[in-house]
Amino acid sequence: MSGQTQSDLKSWGDILNPMKMQRHQQLGLLGIGALFVLPLVIPAIYAIYLAAALFFATFVMSWDFVSGYTGEISFGHGLFFGVGGYTSGMLNLHMGIDPWIAAPLGAVAAGLAGLLIGFPSLRVKGPYFSLITLVTPIILISVFRFFPDLTGGELGLVSVGTVEKFGAIGPIPSPGFDPYSGYYLALFVFLFALVVFVAITRSDAGMVFTAIRADEISVAATGKNPAKFKLFAFVLSGLIGGLAGAMYGHSVGGFNVSELLALIISIEVIVAAILGGIGTITGAAIGGLFFYLLRVFIRNIEFTIPIVDVPVGEIYFLLFGIVTLGFLFYLPEGIVPRLVGEWRARTEPQTGEAVADGGKSRGERIVEEWTDDLREIFGGERR
Numbered sequence: 001m002s003g004q005t006q007s008d009l010k011s012w013g014d015i016l017n018p019m020k021m022q023r024h025q026q027l028g029l030l031g032i033g034a035l036f037v038l039p040l041v042i043p044a045i046y047a048i049y050l051a052a053a054l055f056f057a058t059f060v061m062s063w064d065f066v067s068g069y070t071g072e073i074s075f076g077h078g079l080f081f082g083v084g085g086y087t088s089g090m091l092n093l094h095m096g097i098d099p100w101i102a103a104p105l106g107a108v109a110a111g112l113a114g115l116l117i118g119f120p121s122l123r124v125k126g127p128y129f130s131l132i133t134l135v136t137p138i139i140l141i142s143v144f145r146f147f148p149d150l151t152g153g154e155l156g157l158v159s160v161g162t163v164e165k166f167g168a169i170g171p172i173p174s175p176g177f178d179p180y181s182g183y184y185l186a187l188f189v190f191l192f193a194l195v196v197f198v199a200i201t202r203s204d205a206g207m208v209f210t211a212i213r214a215d216e217i218s219v220a221a222t223g224k225n226p227a228k229f230k231l232f233a234f235v236l237s238g239l240i241g242g243l244a245g246a247m248y249g250h251s252v253g254g255f256n257v258s259e260l261l262a263l264i265i266s267i268e269v270i271v272a273a274i275l276g277g278i279g280t281i282t283g284a285a286i287g288g289l290f291f292y293l294l295r296v297f298i299r300n301i302e303f304t305i306p307i308v309d310v311p312v313g314e315i316y317f318l319l320f321g322i323v324t325l326g327f328l329f330y331l332p333e334g335i336v337p338r339l340v341g342e343w344r345a346r347t348e349p350q351t352g353e354a355v356a357d358g359g360k361s362r363g364e365r366i367v368e369e370w371t372d373d374l375r376e377i378f379g380g381e382r383r
Contacts, residue, residue, distance in 0.1 A: 048179045057284075068281075071212065076137040079140060083245070084106040087109040272284070272291035275331070277335060286335060
């Protein structure tokens with residue numbers, strides 16, 4: 001074994017050694033351990049909610065891998081979720097392919113969709129790429145509604161096979177439904193995506209992605225091809241997002257436009273990533289879980305608001321939006337960067353040196369850049 005290989009193995013050994021990790025990383029490992037034992041102490045209905053939250057968090061990570069690290073803002077990331085889910089469902093329903101095979105094929109189809117969307121990014125600069133991603137899922141929704149015999153139209157696909165004998169999601173699990181197996185399936189997909197994305201973003205390729213977001217021209221000047229890196233990001237994001245969509249549809253979800261392709265899904269993904277912390281992967285994962293479970297919690301509050309005499313459940317989306325806006329104003333940098341930053345400020349010695357960019361976090365800087373891009377789209381001037 002060469003000296004370089006031994007050095008690499010030692011480096012990875014240090015990285016994976018819990019005793020040598022930073023405190024917030026050790027807490028993350030404890031959190032993952034808690035996810036494994038959680039089904040032992042929660043009712044079946046909560047296992048269903050958590051499984052759906054894990055699939056959503058996986059999808060948020062796939063968005064953050066593209067937009068948080070390359071700076072290419074995707075406003076229609078739900079396309080991957082829908083392509084993966086619908087492809088898998090149609091293969092099972094119309095061709096009789098087992099869901100365990102159809103789901104990976106759906107992921108491949110979503111990866112190909114990422115390839116097709118990635119190519120315009122090689123030619124289109126700035127905010128115009130965002131408009132392309134915004135329009136693409138809208139076009140796909142129209143196509144799906146135009147071929148109801150194949151896609152199920154507004155009702156979606158029915159009688160689709162399920163993995164592990166799962167039934168359809170509902171207030172009460174249907175006969176044969178195994179919520180706990182569904183939970184562990186979702187946890188496996190979640191951890192698989194987390195490991196893949198973290199490994200890549202912590203590698204040399206991840207440094208290139210970050211550099212592309214900061215200054216693509218400078219990256220090109222070093223001899224690297226930014227287009228290839230961005231294309232790789234879109235394909236991998238499509239694969240993971242498509243896998244999450246396929247497994248979600250075959251387990252705790254369904255195959256219809258409102259669950260897989262609606263524009264609101266793409267918006268929720270962006271908000272969840274900002275809540276957790278853009279460009280951190282782990283922040284996106286936590287933001288996805290927090291966002292989804294917060295919505296479920298508010299929706300299930302059994303309380304009638306005085307004076308207006310309206311149950312919380314009937315206006316939960318309005319209340320959820322208000323609460324979310326509060327978090328965005330109070331934690332613009334995201335939950336994870338704020339907590340990690342405060343922890344380091346308390347535990348690490350201060351050097352007294354000025355903080356770069358006026359003390360702004362990575363998430364705040366990215367959001368400011370996006371705001372400038374939006375001003376440019378709608379005729380404003382960049383700062």
